[in-house]
Amino acid sequence: MSLWAVPAAVGFALAGLVVVLVLVLGARLRVGGKTTERSRGNKTVEMTCTVCQRALVFSPAEMVLLSPPESALVVRSHPKVVGRRLAEFICPYCDAAHCFCVQGKAMDWLGANLYEPQTKGSLCGECKRPLRRPPWSPGAYAGRFSKIPELLPDFGLLCPYCGAVCCVACCTDATRGRTPDGSMLCPRCFRGPLETVFDF
DSSP, X not given: OOTTHHHHHHHHHHHHHHHHHHHHHHHHHHOOOTTOOEEETTTEEEEEOTTTOOEEEEOGGGOEEOOHHHHHHHXXXXXXXXXXXXXXXXXTTTOOEEEEEXXXXXXXXXXXXXXXXXXXXXBOTTTOOBOBOOSSOTTTTTTOGGGOSOOOTTBEEEOTTTOOEEXXXXXXXXXTTTOTTOOOOOTTTOOOOOOOBOOO
């Protein structure tokens, strides 16, 4: 056996070990749960929407901080994030609200649609009074909110942002002086306009 055979064998063994380690680590980086996200230089986040399963790519600048009512509803599900900054990214395909805990450069995904405040039923999500069923057929005024002949105080309005169903009276109280055109705001998350009468 020549003198160079032993060092050559050791060198080949080490090179093989390095290749195996690179392949294993690469596979681990590629395999991840549907709720994991990757940040490339803190500029781009890549993840899969847990609702519609589409690939999402967005920058942290596209995220919006949650309002205090929304944050409170998220904390109800995740008490450990109390006092921390919470932000959301809305999926452009299915409108799912993906909530992140933002702490410096780190972003931890908490879940989707976490601040939906109620299961939709026959009670106002704010004052808990019974809602009146609208007399027209479902979808009769879809996209034509201004054409509704009479918007009674106990009709329910559906918020497209947080999913709350609140009566017109509560929405009117929440809106007073806050919108220049008088469009309705949700009393739970204070976003709007609300233009869908809830039919249960």
